[in-house]
Amino acid sequence: MKLKLKHVKIKTGGMVSFLDEKDAQAMDLKQGERLNISKGNKFVVTIVDITTSNAIDKKGSIGLSEEAFKKLGLKEKSVVELSLVDKPMSLHYIKKKLRGEKLKDQEIYEIVKDIVDGIYSDIEITYFVSACYIHEMDMKETVSLTNAIINTGDILKMKRYPIIDKHCIGGVPGNRTTMIVVPILSALGYTMPKTSARSITSPAGTADTMEVLCPVSFDIDKIKNIVEKTNGCIVWGGAVNMAPADDRIIRVEHPVSLDPTGQLLASIMAKKKSVSATHLLIDIPYGKGAKIEDHRKAESLKKKFELISRKLDMKTMVVLTDGTQPVGNGIGPALEARDVMWVFERDKRAPFDLEKKGLEMAARLIELTKKASYKDALAVCEELLESGEAGEQFKKIIKAQGGKIQNSKQIKLGRFKKEIPAYRGGTVTVFENKKLARIARIAGAPASKGSGIYLHKKVGDSIEKTDTVMTIYSENKDKLKYAFEFYEKMGGIKIN
Amino acid sequence: MKLKLKHVKIKTGGMVSFLDEKDAQAMDLKQGERLNISKGNKFVVTIVDITTSNAIDKKGSIGLSEEAFKKLGLKEKSVVELSLVDKPMSLHYIKKKLRGEKLKDQEIYEIVKDIVDGIYSDIEITYFVSACYIHEMDMKETVSLTNAIINTGDILKMKRYPIIDKHCIGGVPGNRTTMIVVPILSALGYTMPKTSARSITSPAGTADTMEVLCPVSFDIDKIKNIVEKTNGCIVWGGAVNMAPADDRIIRVEHPVSLDPTGQLLASIMAKKKSVSATHLLIDIPYGKGAKIEDHRKAESLKKKFELISRKLDMKTMVVLTDGTQPVGNGIGPALEARDVMWVFERDKRAPFDLEKKGLEMAARLIELTKKASYKDALAVCEELLESGEAGEQFKKIIKAQGGKIQNSKQIKLGRFKKEIPAYRGGTVTVFENKKLARIARIAGAPASKGSGIYLHKKVGDSIEKTDTVMTIYSENKDKLKYAFEFYEKMGGIKIN
Numbered sequence: 001m002k003l004k005l006k007h008v009k010i011k012t013g014g015m016v017s018f019l020d021e022k023d024a025q026a027m028d029l030k031q032g033e034r035l036n037i038s039k040g041n042k043f044v045v046t047i048v049d050i051t052t053s054n055a056i057d058k059k060g061s062i063g064l065s066e067e068a069f070k071k072l073g074l075k076e077k078s079v080v081e082l083s084l085v086d087k088p089m090s091l092h093y094i095k096k097k098l099r100g101e102k103l104k105d106q107e108i109y110e111i112v113k114d115i116v117d118g119i120y121s122d123i124e125i126t127y128f129v130s131a132c133y134i135h136e137m138d139m140k141e142t143v144s145l146t147n148a149i150i151n152t153g154d155i156l157k158m159k160r161y162p163i164i165d166k167h168c169i170g171g172v173p174g175n176r177t178t179m180i181v182v183p184i185l186s187a188l189g190y191t192m193p194k195t196s197a198r199s200i201t202s203p204a205g206t207a208d209t210m211e212v213l214c215p216v217s218f219d220i221d222k223i224k225n226i227v228e229k230t231n232g233c234i235v236w237g238g239a240v241n242m243a244p245a246d247d248r249i250i251r252v253e254h255p256v257s258l259d260p261t262g263q264l265l266a267s268i269m270a271k272k273k274s275v276s277a278t279h280l281l282i283d284i285p286y287g288k289g290a291k292i293e294d295h296r297k298a299e300s301l302k303k304k305f306e307l308i309s310r311k312l313d314m315k316t317m318v319v320l321t322d323g324t325q326p327v328g329n330g331i332g333p334a335l336e337a338r339d340v341m342w343v344f345e346r347d348k349r350a351p352f353d354l355e356k357k358g359l360e361m362a363a364r365l366i367e368l369t370k371k372a373s374y375k376d377a378l379a380v381c382e383e384l385l386e387s388g389e390a391g392e393q394f395k396k397i398i399k400a401q402g403g404k405i406q407n408s409k410q411i412k413l414g415r416f417k418k419e420i421p422a423y424r425g426g427t428v429t430v431f432e433n434k435k436l437a438r439i440a441r442i443a444g445a446p447a448s449k450g451s452g453i454y455l456h457k458k459v460g461d462s463i464e465k466t467d468t469v470m471t472i473y474s475e476n477k478d479k480l481k482y483a484f485e486f487y488e489k490m491g492g493i494k495i496n
Numbered sequence: 497m498k499l500k501l502k503h504v505k506i507k508t509g510g511m512v513s514f515l516d517e518k519d520a521q522a523m524d525l526k527q528g529e530r531l532n533i534s535k536g537n538k539f540v541v542t543i544v545d546i547t548t549s550n551a552i553d554k555k556g557s558i559g560l561s562e563e564a565f566k567k568l569g570l571k572e573k574s575v576v577e578l579s580l581v582d583k584p585m586s587l588h589y590i591k592k593k594l595r596g597e598k599l600k601d602q603e604i605y606e607i608v609k610d611i612v613d614g615i616y617s618d619i620e621i622t623y624f625v626s627a628c629y630i631h632e633m634d635m636k637e638t639v640s641l642t643n644a645i646i647n648t649g650d651i652l653k654m655k656r657y658p659i660i661d662k663h664c665i666g667g668v669p670g671n672r673t674t675m676i677v678v679p680i681l682s683a684l685g686y687t688m689p690k691t692s693a694r695s696i697t698s699p700a701g702t703a704d705t706m707e708v709l710c711p712v713s714f715d716i717d718k719i720k721n722i723v724e725k726t727n728g729c730i731v732w733g734g735a736v737n738m739a740p741a742d743d744r745i746i747r748v749e750h751p752v753s754l755d756p757t758g759q760l761l762a763s764i765m766a767k768k769k770s771v772s773a774t775h776l777l778i779d780i781p782y783g784k785g786a787k788i789e790d791h792r793k794a795e796s797l798k799k800k801f802e803l804i805s806r807k808l809d810m811k812t813m814v815v816l817t818d819g820t821q822p823v824g825n826g827i828g829p830a831l832e833a834r835d836v837m838w839v840f841e842r843d844k845r846a847p848f849d850l851e852k853k854g855l856e857m858a859a860r861l862i863e864l865t866k867k868a869s870y871k872d873a874l875a876v877c878e879e880l881l882e883s884g885e886a887g888e889q890f891k892k893i894i895k896a897q898g899g900k901i902q903n904s905k906q907i908k909l910g911r912f913k914k915e916i917p918a919y920r921g922g923t924v925t926v927f928e929n930k931k932l933a934r935i936a937r938i939a940g941a942p943a944s945k946g947s948g949i950y951l952h953k954k955v956g957d958s959i960e961k962t963d964t965v966m967t968i969y970s971e972n973k974d975k976l977k978y979a980f981e982f983y984e985k986m987g988g989i990k991i992n
Contacts, residue, residue, distance in 0.1 A: 025943045030696070032750055050507070051562070122618060124751050126626070127752050255583075255620050256594075441524060444524075
């Protein structure tokens, strides 16, 4: 059957074609079946979405989603040939996993390949994720999944050794240690091509925070250029085609907040392997209010990371850290970027906990490469920070990424602010991660960079009842009000 | 936030809104989150689909899917208010089932209610289905699911008793016993408001076949009218809002051909309960080439139907029948309708197996109501058919449904046909259900009513090598050729 091409400007996350129900009936096509759309040697395999009316103008046209239209690369109104395509073989492997059987290396590769090629619907990917959630992948399968995610995407290759990376499992606001570690290590000559995430549910990811200072979206060649120049970078991982399967898997996990351990491990390790990392530090913050509250669970995850690292031939150190309160004082992209700048500027307002954690992680990574003992490494890192060299290196990286901001005064905070007094005097005993993150988000972070909160104290500090314990910043008066109302109602800070 | 309404003419199967990524960012909205869209007292809760470009024209507009636009009932370009809605509570129950826990009656009801209200995405429904597939529902959960599916849809209520129904699990081409049973029982004064399905993967469903003779799409009041007049009807179940949850569940099962037993039972029983059936006959064809090949599996399914029927207070008889070859000689809507007509017309070409099975099922249903013994009932049914009374009743039903066809000569078959000779003489030993169904579909059935195949023999019949064993009919020359080529390559008939 031949139909006229129509560009349906919707991003579906995969290859989708929209067909009028009469045309579908004539072809005996069902919702969710696969259709090859071709002209000459150009083709795209799509999942069919049957529609009653004229999203596609009329009977006789076939609509293509943003992704499919781009992949096919033809003009609108081109006449294309349609043909039915069998279900991909890999669907059988998904059914196999649903039945509780183990998957072989090649079977997992084919599933991931088909996910990346966009020929799976969200429904089909969801079956894969739920099967892996209920019948948890063993270590062999997890390694296969990791390799499949790596090999279906681009890989950053550099003729350098060692290549350093770090990862934090998240859940603690602030905590921008990456932005301390990369300048220190790259100043010392270590190669650290760091790709970071944007926030998903937090008030800021490292990429959002770095973006306050400079651009963070680059292609793989540009990243290579930057690292050749400065030894390090802090860029957004989402702008490159590394481990692309991961995004589509996460897309279906998000609605029910699933996070099967196998997929979590594979997702993290694949991203590290995709930048060819040889030495990796993983930070697992734990404790009350953290992502992982229980020490035993943190230990168990640590062991899994160590095991999979051995299987993937990566030198990995896992550290369990305090996750019971935010690290640093700022929460939100600009406020967190300012904390980092203050550390490098040796400003007296620099948060001591962030500085200390950043230095320790840098030293642990050096220890991991066996170039120095932890104690010696720590001394070197402290010296580098104190002398201003690390700060110079940070500015060099910002410049290499095309940024103009060179000091903390250039960072703009939200126009509106509200200072929150302690109301009672005593000692701060609790800063609740989740509630504080929520307040910062309601105020507008991370989309509005200058929004967020600034904590004037840390747990254990004493406070007078008229002292300001927290300032909320926002770009928007209403949002500031909502954020304050949320705090009034739900709290988030305890003083005793 | 306020935006302008735009009608996105795509049927998504649920309530979906399309939002420009900049607007989504400003509202801190993620793909798959829920947005309430309102103006005055009109509102609709939608799942957000974030799009890069102008399916929605531009930033500042919000697109609504066909279903959501209709539900909201406002004009295009209306200015609507948006607000974020929390995830439905019932998502927690889906996660509970994913973890392997049992669900309570009320929890299942809430899940099904939210499915029917369209506030679940396909992804979320898929998690529910896969959880129920892997952690199979027990009988208590299955009963809850059945009741939930019934109570979230319309119910046909009639002041009559008994109300008769039948069901066949399918998998055998032809097999149009419903069209024999309904006229016989309704002629005898039994009430049989039969709703049937269209074909999903077969060459014809009962609704497709009945549609050759008369319309089959009616609302619930019209169905009541017809049944008040004639005691019986044969209509399409999809045109009424009975058991609507079922369609959405089946929609996500189809891509991986999943069919969790609990859902199968619930789906069937809910449809029967929705017409207020009191007495039910279930036909499980089994044997080589049938949906269920194994006798023990058929027995096990029978027991489950019996058990759930007791729990739902329905008098049910389950019969295991021969599923190894098609029932009747025609395959495809018109060819099957002609077989049925021939039975009522006492034509010598009437397929004996179809007639016999139809009579037996009618008699079994009478036995089930305890009005007569099976033997006596069978004699009454035979007499009714022989006398022409059943045929008159069938014509009355066709008329009541608005049909004009009153005899087999009025039924049009495909314009093009190809007679297939036996090639070798001997005895027909095998007619393969799946391959014959495939040939009929390739020829154009069920969309093209006159397409399909006619078997000139049954298994066990002797045949000369020059005899025609099968005729393929089609409305389209190419399709006829493809169907014949498939047969040449794949076979489907064995003669020894």
